[in-house]
Amino acid sequence: MKPLLEVRDVTMRFGGLLAVSDLSFEVTPGHAHGIIGPNGAGKTTAFNIITGIYAPTAGDVLFRGESLAGQRPSNIARRGIARTFQNIRLFRDLTVLDNVRIASDAHARYALPGAMVQLPAARRAEQETITRCLDLLEKFGLGDAAYERAGDLSYGSQRRLEIARAMALQPALLLLDEPAAGMNSAETLKLVEFLGWLRDHFSVTMLLIEHHMQLVMTFCDRITVLDFGKTIAEGTAAEVRSNPKVIEAYLGPEDGHE
Amino acid sequence: MTRWFRQPPPRGVLLTLLAAGLAACFVIEQFGLVDDYVRFVLITLGINIILCVSLNLVNGWMGEFSVGHAGFMALGAYLSACVSVKWLAWGDPLWMFPLAVIGGGLLAGAVGFLLGLLSFKTRGDYLAIITLAFLMIVKSGLENIPYVGGARGFLGIGNQTTLLSTAIWTVLTLWAIRNLVYSRFGRGIVAVREDEIAANAMGVDTRKAKLAAFVVSSFFGGVAGALFAHQLQFINPSVFDLVKSTEILVMVYLGGVGSLAGSILGATAFTFLSQALQPLGTWRMVILPLLLVLLMIFRPRGIMGMREFSWFVPRREFPAKEEKK
Amino acid sequence: MDYFAQQAINAIQLGSIYALIALGYSMVYGVLVMINFAHGDVFMVSSFFCFLLLLLLPVPFVAALIIVMLATAVLGVALERLAYRPLRNAPRVSAIITALGCGLIIQNTTLSLSPYSQRMPELFVPVTWNFGGVTVSSLQLLIIGVSVGLMIGLDFFIRRTRYGMAMRAIAQDRITVPLMGIPVNTMIALTFAIGAALGGAAGVLYASAYPVISATMGVLIGWKAFVAAVIGGIGSVRGAVLGAYVLGSVEVFTVTVLPSTYRDLVVYALLLVILIFKPYGLLGRPAVQKV
Numbered sequence A: 001m002k003p004l005l006e007v008r009d010v011t012m013r014f015g016g017l018l019a020v021s022d023l024s025f026e027v028t029p030g031h032a033h034g035i036i037g038p039n040g041a042g043k044t045t046a047f048n049i050i051t052g053i054y055a056p057t058a059g060d061v062l063f064r065g066e067s068l069a070g071q072r073p074s075n076i077a078r079r080g081i082a083r084t085f086q087n088i089r090l091f092r093d094l095t096v097l098d099n100v101r102i103a104s105d106a107h108a109r110y111a112l113p114g115a116m117v118q119l120p121a122a123r124r125a126e127q128e129t130i131t132r133c134l135d136l137l138e139k140f141g142l143g144d145a146a147y148e149r150a151g152d153l154s155y156g157s158q159r160r161l162e163i164a165r166a167m168a169l170q171p172a173l174l175l176l177d178e179p180a181a182g183m184n185s186a187e188t189l190k191l192v193e194f195l196g197w198l199r200d201h202f203s204v205t206m207l208l209i210e211h212h213m214q215l216v217m218t219f220c221d222r223i224t225v226l227d228f229g230k231t232i233a234e235g236t237a238a239e240v241r242s243n244p245k246v247i248e249a250y251l252g253p254e255d256g257h258e
Numbered sequence B: 001m002t003r004w005f006r007q008p009p010p011r012g013v014l015l016t017l018l019a020a021g022l023a024a025c026f027v028i029e030q031f032g033l034v035d036d037y038v039r040f041v042l043i044t045l046g047i048n049i050i051l052c053v054s055l056n057l058v059n060g061w062m063g064e065f066s067v068g069h070a071g072f073m074a075l076g077a078y079l080s081a082c083v084s085v086k087w088l089a090w091g092d093p094l095w096m097f098p099l100a101v102i103g104g105g106l107l108a109g110a111v112g113f114l115l116g117l118l119s120f121k122t123r124g125d126y127l128a129i130i131t132l133a134f135l136m137i138v139k140s141g142l143e144n145i146p147y148v149g150g151a152r153g154f155l156g157i158g159n160q161t162t163l164l165s166t167a168i169w170t171v172l173t174l175w176a177i178r179n180l181v182y183s184r185f186g187r188g189i190v191a192v193r194e195d196e197i198a199a200n201a202m203g204v205d206t207r208k209a210k211l212a213a214f215v216v217s218s219f220f221g222g223v224a225g226a227l228f229a230h231q232l233q234f235i236n237p238s239v240f241d242l243v244k245s246t247e248i249l250v251m252v253y254l255g256g257v258g259s260l261a262g263s264i265l266g267a268t269a270f271t272f273l274s275q276a277l278q279p280l281g282t283w284r285m286v287i288l289p290l291l292l293v294l295l296m297i298f299r300p301r302g303i304m305g306m307r308e309f310s311w312f313v314p315r316r317e318f319p320a321k322e323e324k325k
Numbered sequence C: 001m002d003y004f005a006q007q008a009i010n011a012i013q014l015g016s017i018y019a020l021i022a023l024g025y026s027m028v029y030g031v032l033v034m035i036n037f038a039h040g041d042v043f044m045v046s047s048f049f050c051f052l053l054l055l056l057l058p059v060p061f062v063a064a065l066i067i068v069m070l071a072t073a074v075l076g077v078a079l080e081r082l083a084y085r086p087l088r089n090a091p092r093v094s095a096i097i098t099a100l101g102c103g104l105i106i107q108n109t110t111l112s113l114s115p116y117s118q119r120m121p122e123l124f125v126p127v128t129w130n131f132g133g134v135t136v137s138s139l140q141l142l143i144i145g146v147s148v149g150l151m152i153g154l155d156f157f158i159r160r161t162r163y164g165m166a167m168r169a170i171a172q173d174r175i176t177v178p179l180m181g182i183p184v185n186t187m188i189a190l191t192f193a194i195g196a197a198l199g200g201a202a203g204v205l206y207a208s209a210y211p212v213i214s215a216t217m218g219v220l221i222g223w224k225a226f227v228a229a230v231i232g233g234i235g236s237v238r239g240a241v242l243g244a245y246v247l248g249s250v251e252v253f254t255v256t257v258l259p260s261t262y263r264d265l266v267v268y269a270l271l272l273v274i275l276i277f278k279p280y281g282l283l284g285r286p287a288v289q290k291v
Ligand SMILES: Nc1ncnc2c1ncn2[C@@H]1O[C@H](COP(=O)(O)OP(=O)(O)OP(=O)(O)O)[C@@H](O)[C@H]1O
Pocket: A014, A017, A019, A037, A038, A039, A040, A041, A042, A043, A044, A045, A046, A086, C288, C289, C290, C291
């Protein structure tokens, strides 16, 4: 099958710091692809490059076979790559509904003058967006909170809302940056279930960064291991687990890091 | 956003009130029911509401800090004066004056577009400096154009701003900006304020959002300037200085950022306060900035900050009532 | 040629005064990342301090300079303590608005108390020399000398003394510095004091060179200095000085080719051009934002 996302020899330098070096991997449609690696390995930086927040120093990213070079983040998002952030970045002062609506608006097609004089088309589009978003929130168990301020939600609900917001973009590829951060093992177990549901229900391909070994090993079809910006291993959970380099760099000092 | 009432009033109420208000303006004007001073204050109030709500789009909803609003006013004022005094002076005010006002708004909007382009990369302090430079350039530019009277000013402008035309423009402005902020563009503008990076990642074209905010804001700033010029009948470049911009800032931050109701409240409170302080002369411009500073220290979002009176919110924004089965 | 040399001296004189004021903008920005819009008016008030002082007792130049610098420093610290400190952790816009408001308060209070321009008593009887058609007065030399001396002193202070280093540390990182035992509040107050004192020196020098002072000087002169700080790269002390001399020259030479009413237009257009093509000024550095 043709890969959905191809990262080709991507390098990112911040001044003298080599954050990502010659990173290459492919994500197959329908798969969940994991990226693991110690702190500062360059995982988030890779996400920022894929989503267009940083322009890589060298290399290219292809989505559905087309290069994303020079594309602005909003365009990349509209093309079908949605993401969450390592430290939650919700629109805190807005309602839960508005958070989701902003992402959903990427698919609304009415012009500014039409909006300002309330043409019927604009009104209809607005009404449709609201219905669609309330529906989506319902699916994520946030239906009752739709009119609450996003910043007032509990931490767990905020994480869920961030994923719901990303899904409102109707993406083909969902990037999750440490979705299990700050969760205990019971919650993590539930998260695995939730991610499985997400994948099946929306048939979305996933690329996820995680420190929770258990989650990555059980959930991901393929795993890329980074260390100091370099890819040190790639393969299935079993392959990665038995790779001596990985054991040395990542699992080595203390089995089951974190 | 928390609101005063959970549900808006019945559909017809607002429209009826609006129609009654406009009719009242017409009647008052026709039969000279109020004296000139009251009429002057009411027109000023309308102009101030337009200024306040339009600046609020950039400073409140978008969360940037522009001190250039008086510059847009100046552009609108001068262009409309050129239209009504020099270019279309022969025209019937009934169509010529609205044309002059729209022309003023368009010029301001076009320049606002250029300023919006500059806001793509720069934010915060630097954008504030850019708007300041813009204000100074407009002012000193006008001082050097003899065609519009240079530093002496533009004389002989007709007294065409009526109570009714001001009321109509005020309602139009409020309506258009309400529709804007409750549309995808408005949410894009607010998303830029909340978190620009997240907004981009969620598909918001932040450049378009910024341009929309700047163009619409400056268009109505220009409209207000046009009405202002035809109210005072005499304008000169130094009217549109930093003090004028500060006055609008006081209105915005007093009434409340990101709120239509707040804009009306702020403009109203400011207009009456400013009239009341008139006898104090230059001390007025000590008290008003002092008020601004105190607001920033004690209530930085203003009285209505981010809250809205349910009358100004489209019906669709409210949760549908639970249907009992 | 003579004409050119004459204008060059005028440009250096003006640039020196701008530089002293610009330093105040830049130092505060460097430490607090905040534009102290009121600083131009602090400069303006300082020349009124000088005026009042000379009205009360005719002290010699050096005494006037020192007294006015001290008085202005007190004003700067008061401003920080009363208006800016409560807002240190508030949104950035709140601080900018407050600074703008404070500037207007100072300006209009002065205007209300002294609606007309004041004629400064002579502080200093200058001697003029003529070098082949170019006149140089001892006053000009004094202005340039005092300014350059203060700037060298400041540079030494910032780079070599413990206090200066602490200031630079705060500019780098305001979160961990207090953990290292540096009293942040004191250091910030000190920054305002020094910035204002330099503005005070500029006030005295300006008033001796152009002895008619008015409440609008903060806008006319102080803001130009602000433009200079931005051109040089606000936050950079050396940039402020560079920007000031660039601006002084631009202004002086603009007036030689265009009517003087074009002065502001050229200055602010220059500011806009610099901000568009070199947004962080000649020597400034952009802040990095991590995602
Ligand atoms: N904008 C930036 N400017 C400079 N350096 C950066 C920037 N963004 C990231 N870095 C550096 O790049 C390196 C990789 O950072 P990155 O955030 O990608 O790591 P990570 O693998 O996501 O780590 P963690 O598990 O802690 O999230 C780090 O050393 C970081 O300090």
